[in-house]
Amino acid sequence: MNAPAHPLSAAGVVGRSRPHESAAAHVAGSAPYTDDLPELAGTLHAALGLSPVAHGVLRGVDLERVRAVPGVVDAFCADAIPGENQCGSLVKDEPILAGGPGAVLRHLGQPVYAVVATTREAARRAAALAKEVITFDALPPVLDAMQAHAAGQYVVPPMRLARGDAAAALAAAPHRVELDFGVGGQEHFYLEGQIAYAQPQEQGGMTVLCSTQHPSEMQHLVAHALHRPSHAVQVECRRMGGGFGGKESQSALPACVAAVAAVRTGRPVKLRLDRDDDFLVTGRRHGFRYQLALGHDDDGRALGAEVTMVSNAGHSADLSGPVMTRALCHFDNCYWLPDVAMQGYAARTNTQSNTAFRGFGGPQGAFAIEYALDSVARRLGRDALDVRRANFYGVGERDFTPYGQRVEDNIVAPLVDELAASSDYAARRQAVAAFNAASPVLKKGLALTPLKFGISFNVVHLNQAGALVHVYLDGSVLVNHGGTEMGQGLNTKVAQVVAHELGLPFEAVRVTATDTQKVANTSATAASTGSDLNGKAAQDAARRIRERLVAFAARRWSVAADDVQFADGRVQAGGQAMSFAELCNAAYLERVQLWSEGFYATPGLSWDRQTMSGKPFYYFAWGAACSEVLVDTLTGEWRLLRADVLHDVGASLNPALDIGQVEGAFVQGMGWMTMEELVWHPKTGLLATHAPSTYKIPTANDVPPEFHVRLFGRPNAQDSIHRSKAVGEPPLLLPFSVFFAIRDAVSAAGGHRVDPPLSAPATSEAILAAVQAVRSAA
Structure with a gap:
């Protein structure tokens, strides 16, 4: 991973501004998203029947009325799922479909049944009968996070992160501000909604084309729902029309429903959520409420702080635990807080299950300290920028975060x-x-x-990535990695890295769709790690190929390996040169391997969930x-x-x-x-x-x-x-x-x-x- 840099042309590909690799296709409308792909013969369309109540006990669903709608081929509830009726990311507390009689209805918009029809319109008409065919006993809902907090309703255990004696520091501080404020949630509003297209394959196989940031998780959850091994399920994603975290875990429900429907009917099934249904079914950024006390001196320097953060997690855990962890770890933002006590509560409410969103809790955590320092400055009559500067991390004892990582x-x-x-x-x-x-x-x-x-x-083990790089005899290169492209330019950057490593023009490298049959057990494209992880993995694979080619060229030309240089699509050493393609052809004839896997794991990370400390x-x-x-x-x-x-x-x-x-x-x-x-x-x-x-x-x-x-x-x-x-x-x-x-x-x-x-x-x-x-x- 830490091999020395190799000699390359100064006019390399990395570090240059290049258009997005699909920019022309985006503008021309020729970049296919999941719903644009040609439908196989016999494709059916699915829709979801949603709970009409925020909280209640399910008594039954009249599926016969649903099946009687013209065009409907099938309709089913949770009991029809062959395997596990669960799509929770970390905690198995989120059913794919609500369940049978006696199951608790958790939020208005929760999927209760699925309907499959010959057209999308017919499926939606049948799904719209939900208010008439679902019977239930209503219960009072809890819709406010602070109401849930008062009742002690949480999706994960409360968290605490502390350093020093915040209470004593607050008591001794010359000044103190106490604040109660909040920040709302946020809808992802990706241009392409949640969608999955399930295609049955031979011998029990299933291919799912899915708009997802986490193909491997979709593979595992679909396999569990179908009660089949993971090798029987292939998940592929070429591009998404935006994700922002909303397609990290919550793409699971459409993928699982489409796959179950495809197994039941033996035909391809596409499930594309209507925009209104997408809002009602899926979660969003967690809204937070803060109760904060900050002690400070005459210059606005923080001496002690206590903060309670309460997030609206929704009806299930989803990723609310890690979101709260990151919020607590980002409360300090840029500032040295000598004595601090933080409590985090992920409140369970009868609303959609909130999930990852760009920043993943970090913005919610940092917003709290910024709000407090802004208030401190105003009360002291000072410029807020001066107060912020007075609190910046420094050196020595002022360069450790509350969780113990050196800044x-x-x-x-x-x-x-x-x-x-x-x-x-x-x-x-x-x-x-x-x-x-x-x-x-x-x-x-x-x-x-x-x-x-x-x-x-x-979560330390998620910081890993793999890649495959294939070099063909014409000198072109094909790359596959575990990251997903959602418009952010990940594939462009990875192609630049590989082109740079092999001394090729950018146009010589192509990155293909993310595919669980090519790179296995991948992490989500999230936490801003897409280029860091997958770029390093692709670089590792390309470097392995280059080292083989260097050794071959050195033998062929009787030169030292250090003299062999790759640049501008050519290879040269000792006064001899040939094109990259010519070298690849010669190497092939000598049975030199022209493809390689690559792997990367971020070094030096550690995290203790119990003590909330380490180097995350x-x-x-x-x-x-x-x-x-x-x-x-x-x-x-x-x-x-x-x-x-x-x-x-x-x-x-x-x-x-x-x-x-x-x-x-x-x-x-x-x-x-x-x-x-x-x-x-x-x-x-x-x-x-x-x-x-x-x-x-x-x-x-x-x-x-x-x-x-x-x-x-x-x-x-x-x-x-x-x-x-x-x-x-x-x-x-x-x-x-x-x-x-x-x-x-x-x-x-x-x-x-x-x-x-x-x-x-x-x-x-x-x-x-x-x-x-x-x-x-x-």
């Missing part, structure tokens, strides 16, 4: 200094104050917030953003005027893709912080915001007219793939600056004398209420 390669101070200078923060702070003094209705706000984000799965992250990514907003205090409407971003991606593999990821994460995170509000009916438990007509996401009009994004450009101190850093999740924390700029503007409405009672999302309604509260208190 190495700490670049937060120089990064923030550079952004403060380039964004002209100090002068703009004065200009904002002058504007607000002369404007009674419109108020401006400005905020600069930093981030630190740990990179690795916080290989390295940290850093970043900062400065945002300026304009708020109308009469309506609560606001606009983002300008955003400046400086983000750390190490030595970028592909700057164009990385900047695109940063821009996209900023806008997506801004939506979560300001406008994406989830609303459940307080009595029925119906998710009222279950369609684009009722759920507001950012559009192109919400992108600021001045949007400056730059990469910090310092190589990773750790031996990551070409010293790059992950870029998927960390930049989602950048738009904290938008929320705190809005809070700054609201504070200005009261002369900065009152701490605004504003939680996220800061919708226009919430902003208006906060303005009124500030003015009343002032």
Whole structure:
């Protein structure tokens, strides 16, 4: 894994901005997604009959009425599943279908039965009978996480992470703030919804084409549902139309239902959730509630902190445990907290089971300390950036996290200094104050917030990857790896890595669909590790082939192996040269292996779940953003005027893709912080915001007219793939600056004398209420 670098042309492929490998196909509409693939003869379509009640006891389902709908071929409940009626990721507490009479109905929208028909329309018509054919005894639902917390209802045991004596530090602190606030959940809103296409194969085999971030988990869960060995199930995913974590675990239910239906009918079955059903069936980002106390000195330095985090887990565990773990591990963000006590509770409610979402709990954890420091600054009458700087991680005893990992390669101070200078923060702070003094209705706000984000799965064994690389006699290369492409450019980066390793032009390398029959037992493409893990695995495979070719060329030309160089599609040494393809042909004739597997496991990781301590992250990514907003205090409407971003991606593999990821994460995170509000009916438990007509996401009009994004450009101190850093999740924390700029503007409405009672999302309604509260208190 740590072999020395080989000589390559200075004009290599890695580190260059290249278009996404499917960009032209995306634009032309010729990139096939699962629903675009040609349907096999006899394909049937499935739909789900959903629970009409948030909580109740199932009495029965009149499947005969469902089967009587024209076009229906089959309809079944949980008792028809040959194997295990479970699709829970870590805890086996989530049924595929609700179960038989006596089963508990857990949320409005829970799948109770499946229907299979000759057309999708016929299947949906039959599924829509759910309100008429499902009988139940209703029970009172628990829809609020704090209500569940008060009742002690959790999906996993409570967690505690502590250092020092927080209670004593709080008692001795000169100043203390106590806060109660929250942040809402967020719908993934991937453009391609959940879909699976199951195709029966010979001798009991099953192929499932699935829009999933975790093909191996889908393989195992489908095999369990069918009561068949894993080798009988093949799961393939060429690309997804977005995932954001929503297709890590929750692609399982469609995959299992489609596969069971295909076995029962003996025909291919496709299940594509309607957008409304997708919202009602699947979960989303966990909303959090915080009760926080922070003790500090006159300069705003944190002396002690206690925080209780309560997440809305929904009806089952899913990934709520690891999400809470990461939230607790990111509470510190960029700051040294000498004495701290954190408690985490994943509350069980009668709502959809919440799941992974870009950041995986990290944003929810970091938001809490940022909120607290923002309040500290306001109460001291200091600039919030000065308070944040006063708390940055330092050296010596100030460079260990609460969970015991040393903060190495700490670049937060120089990064923030550079952004403060380039964004002209100090002068703009004065200009904002002058504007607000002369404007009674419109108020401006400005905020600069930093981030630190740990990179690795916080379950150690998941930090591994495999790859296959095939070199053909014409010099072209085919790569397969365990990562999945969801638009983020993973396959482009992996192709660049392999091309670089073999000294080939980018066009010589092709990456194929993720396939459980090619690379087995893979981890999910999640935790921002896609390029780190799969890039290293593909590099390992390509390096093995190159070393064989080097040895062959050295023998053939009677030169030292160190003299053999690969560059620009040619191989040369000792004054002799030939094309890469010619060398491959010659090597083939001498029976040199031209394909290889590769493997990578992230080194040095450790984690003790009982003590909540160890080194869960290989390295940290850093970043900062400065945002300026304009708020109308009469309506609560606001606009983002300008955003400046400086983000750390190490030595970028592909700057164009990385900047695109940063821009996209900023806008997506801004939506979560300001406008994406989830609303459940307080009595029925119906998710009222279950369609684009009722759920507001950012559009192109919400992108600021001045949007400056730059990469910090310092190589990773750790031996990551070409010293790059992950870029998927960390930049989602950048738009904290938008929320705190809005809070700054609201504070200005009261002369900065009152701490605004504003939680996220800061919708226009919430902003208006906060303005009124500030003015009343002032």
